[in-house]
Amino acid sequence: MKVKRSSTSATRRGSGCSRRRSRVTMSWLPRDRLCSAVAWLLRRTLFIRRLFAPMTRYLRSLTGWTGERSGEDGPQLPDQQADLLEAGRQGRPEECGGSGGQREAKPRVPEEDPEQEEEEQEDEECDSEQYRVDNTDELYCGYDSTWETEQTEESPAASSQIRPQRWNQDMSSYKFNRFENAARDMHNYRHDYPSQIRQRWNQNIAFDYNPNLEFYLGNKPSLPDGIYIHDFHNEWFGNYTNLEYVHTFIQWLFPLREPGMNQEASILTREEIEAFLRNDTARANLLKSYELMLDFYGIELCDKKTGKVSRASNWKDRFCNLNNHTHNNLRITRILKCLGTLGFPHYQAPLVHFFLKETLVNGELPDVKDSVLNYFVFAVLDKKQRRRLIKFAYLKYDRKDEFVWCPRKIQMMWSAQSASKSQEGVEGENDVKML
Structure with a gap:
C-alpha cells in the first residue's frame, strides 16, 4: 500500500508539473504573438514606426520583450529570466537570487534609427539587379x-555607346x-x-x-x-x-x-x-x-x-x-x-x-x-x-x-x-x- 500511495503521489506531482509548464507556455504564447504582430506593423511603414514608437517602448519595458521571434523550441523568455535560468543550469545559485548575490546590469542597447534603416534599405535596393540601367534608356x-555597382568606376567609351533615339x-x-x-x-x-x-x-x-x-x-x-x-x-x-x-x-x-x-x-x-x-x-x-x-x-x-x-x-x-x-x-x-x-x-x-x-x-x-x-x-x-x-x-x-x-x-x-x-x-x- 505504501508503494502504491507513493506511485500515486508521484503521478500527481508529474501531472501538476505538466499543468504548470502548460500554463507558463500558454501565458507566453499570446504575448509572443502580440509582439510579433507589433513588430510586423513596425516594419510595415516608417509612418507607423513613428506613430507607435512611444507605445512600443512602453510595451517593451512592461513585458521585457527584446524583439526576438520564437523559434522551433517554443516561446522566448525575457532576457533577465533567460539569464537566470542559464545561471541555474551552470550551478551558479548566487546569480539566481540565492545567498543575496547581485546580478550585474546589462548595458542598454541603443534603439535603431528608422531613417538610417531606410537609407540602408535604399542602398541595398540600388545595388540590386532591378536598378541596373541599360544604355538604351531614354x-x-x-x-x-x-x-554602377562596381566600387571602382570605369571611364565610359562614349564613342561606342548606343545612343537612344532622342x-x-x-x-x-x-x-x-x-x-x-x-x-x-x-x-x-x-x-x-x-x-x-x-x-x-x-x-x-x-x-x-x-x-x-x-x-x-x-x-x-x-x-x-x-x-x-x-x-x-x-x-x-x-x-x-x-x-x-x-x-x-x-x-x-x-x-x-x-x-x-x-x-x-x-x-x-x-x-x-x-x-x-x-x-x-x-x-x-x-x-x-x-x-x-x-x-x-x-x-x-x-x-x-x-x-x-x-x-x-x-x-x-x-x-x-x-x-x-x-x-x-x-x-x-x-x-x-x-x-x-x-x-x-x-x-x-x-x-x-x-x-x-x-x-x-x-x-x-x-x-x-x-x-x-x-x-x-x-x-x-x-x-x-x-x-x-x-x-x-x-x-x-x-x-x-x-x-x-x-x-x-x-x-x-x-x-x-x-x-x-x-x-x-x-x-x-x-x-x-x-x-
Whole structure:
C-alpha cells in the first residue's frame, strides 16, 4: 500500500508539473504573438514606426520583450529570466537570487534609427539587379556612373555607346544636353582626371615645389595679390566686396588638380595632396577658408564633425547676391571638389543637400538650381550619398517629366515607391481615426 500511495503521489506531482509548464507556455504564447504582430506593423511603414514608437517602448519595458521571434523550441523568455535560468543550469545559485548575490546590469542597447534603416534599405535596393540601367534608356548618360555597382568606376567609351533615339527638341532635351556636358567634367574629377591631361598640366608646374601647401602653411603668399593665408582669414572675413569682385584668390584658397582662371595659381600634384592630408595645420586652415566662403554665401557650419550646414543670420542679403552673381556657382563647384580632394569628402553631401532644399523646397536661389543639379550633386564622391541626393531632388522636383538627371527606369521605380508609401500613409491615418 505504501508503494502504491507513493506511485500515486508521484503521478500527481508529474501531472501538476505538466499543468504548470502548460500554463507558463500558454501565458507566453499570446504575448509572443502580440509582439510579433507589433513588430510586423513596425516594419510595415516608417509612418507607423513613428506613430507607435512611444507605445512600443512602453510595451517593451512592461513585458521585457527584446524583439526576438520564437523559434522551433517554443516561446522566448525575457532576457533577465533567460539569464537566470542559464545561471541555474551552470550551478551558479548566487546569480539566481540565492545567498543575496547581485546580478550585474546589462548595458542598454541603443534603439535603431528608422531613417538610417531606410537609407540602408535604399542602398541595398540600388545595388540590386532591378536598378541596373541599360544604355538604351531614354536618359542614359555614359559619364554618370552613379548607378554602377562596381566600387571602382570605369571611364565610359562614349564613342561606342548606343545612343537612344532622342525625343523632340523640347526643354527636356535641352536640359539633358547641358547635363551631359557637365557630367563629362564631373566624371573627370571623380576619376582623378585622365592621365594624359594630368601629365600635360604637371609639366607646367614642374618648376615650383608644393606651392599650394606652402601657401596654406603661411610660408608663401598668393599670386598675383601677395596675400598670406592668415590675412585672408583675418582681414577678408566679412569683406564681401573683395570676396565678390576679386577673382584671383579662389584658386589659392581651394586648389584643384585642374587649372583655373588665375594663370599664376598652381594646380595640385599627387605628392602635394598626400603631404597636405598629413599636415594638421594645412587642414585646419582649409576649414577656416571653407567657413570664410560659407559666411559669404549666407551659410554657417553647424557641426565640424559631420559638415552639417544651415542658414546664417545674414542669409537673405547673401542669397540675393548669390542669385545676381552666377559666377559664384563655379566657385561652389570648385569648393566641393577641393573638399573631396583634401580630406573633407564627408562635407560634400550636407552642403549639396542644403542647396537642394533651398532651391527645390524653399524656392530660394532660382539661378543656382541648374548648377546644383548639373554640378554640385555629381561632385559628391560617395556614390551612396549621391544616389540619395538625386532621389531627394527627383521627389521634390515639380515637373518630373523634365527631370533628366537620372535614368527613366529608376525614376519610374521611385514614382511607384512614392505612390505606394502615400497610399500606406493614408491607410495608416484612416486606421488611427478608427481607433
